[in-house]
Amino acid sequence: MDARSEKIIDIFKVSWEETVKHYDNLLNFPGWDRYIPVRQFVEDMIETGEDRFFHAGTSMATLMISRSVNHGLRKDQKFVSIEAIGDNDYEIKLREYLKTYREYRITNLDDPRLNQLLKTLKDTLVD
Numbered sequence: 001m002d003a004r005s006e007k008i009i010d011i012f013k014v015s016w017e018e019t020v021k022h023y024d025n026l027l028n029f030p031g032w033d034r035y036i037p038v039r040q041f042v043e044d045m046i047e048t049g050e051d052r053f054f055h056a057g058t059s060m061a062t063l064m065i066s067r068s069v070n071h072g073l074r075k076d077q078k079f080v081s082i083e084a085i086g087d088n089d090y091e092i093k094l095r096e097y098l099k100t101y102r103e104y105r106i107t108n109l110d111d112p113r114l115n116q117l118l119k120t121l122k123d124t125l126v127d
Helices: 003-026 033-047 112-122
Strands: 055-059 062-066 078-086 089-096 099-106
Touching (some): 062 112, 099 112
Antiparallel strands (some): 089 099
């Protein structure tokens, strides 16, 4: 693996670690328990090595997963968002700025539709 690829993987891995810390801080406050499964999903992505392929971040409490090397997204970059609406109620989307490509309401984060959105995102170029 070349040095540039290794650097990108390191950037991606750090983004997941920072996202875990964000959810840990958020979950210290009452009323955010619906994000416990999202925090566990982040941990699962790290444990399975998927943190090597994606950049993680948040917009408020919503989990944002992209292939962006840099923090923040340009208008032309696709991303998957996961928002906890309530207990066992999640809104997931594959988006690019104001355009939504796919949107689902799911009851658990093991839903195959979420896996398919991540697979679709993984097929986009890292930039």
